[in-house]
């Protein structure tokens with residue numbers, strides 16, 4: 416088990432109001448598993464990803480990442496484990512605008528203390544994997560949206576993480592480049608035994624590639640199962656409604 420959470424909760428105090436973003440998440444993910452997370456906006460998907468990715472801490476509950484109890488770690492230890500174990504890709508690419516593809520991908524390696532020569536070699540390896548070896552010197556503005564997102568994927572891979580977290584990585588892309596980004600994810604998943612958790616509205620892709628789909632609603636996992644079961648025979652009325660809405664939008 417690479418990820419294990421018990422009764423994970425996250426609450427935000429906003430003025431006099433308490434927002435209960437996560438209401439008790441029990442989740443176990445196996446090494447090498449591809450898990451898709453679906454669910455309506457505001458249901459807590461990003462909040463969970465941020466906690467799993469050690470960018471945020473839960474209000475209560477426990478979280479173990481690769482055998483380490485993360486909920487008890489201090490900030491610098493959290494940063495350390497995040498850099499070593501986690502590759503995070505967001506909806507927005509968050510690339511440095513003035514830096515080339517190579518420099519953007521080298522950033523986490525430099526930060527981790529690799530010398531320049533080692534960092535260049537390691538960065539080029541992952542840039543090759545996302546199919547951009549002929550775009551090493553391009554800045555983000557000189558790349559398409561799909562290519563920029565592939566640079567972000569390469570950057571997330573640079574430290575050879577054990578877990579990849581992908582939060583709506585195709586949502587900001589033009590429809591015609593969604594496929595190239597999903598193809599990169601597909602080939603990474605096939606070739607490496609990388610654990611992947613992906614928040615997505617791409618039902619077809621989730622059906623084809625994921626081992627398990629989790630349906631989120633109101634800060635809880637409402638329903639989960641293999642894609643053929645969750646898409647083919649959802650047990651819960653709310654899941655059905657949501658899936659129909661996604662189908663209609665596609």
Ligand code: ADP
Nearest residue numbers: 427429434436455456457458459460461462463
């Ligand atoms: P999703 O990714 O499923 O759209 P989020 O995890 O982003 O949902 O948000 C879950 C809930 O938590 C929402 O109601 C959102 O408004 C609230 N929320 C998220 N982040 C914060 C924050 N920093 N402060 C206050 N409320 C937040």
Ligand code: MG
Nearest residue numbers: 460461462582
């Ligand atoms: Mg979100």
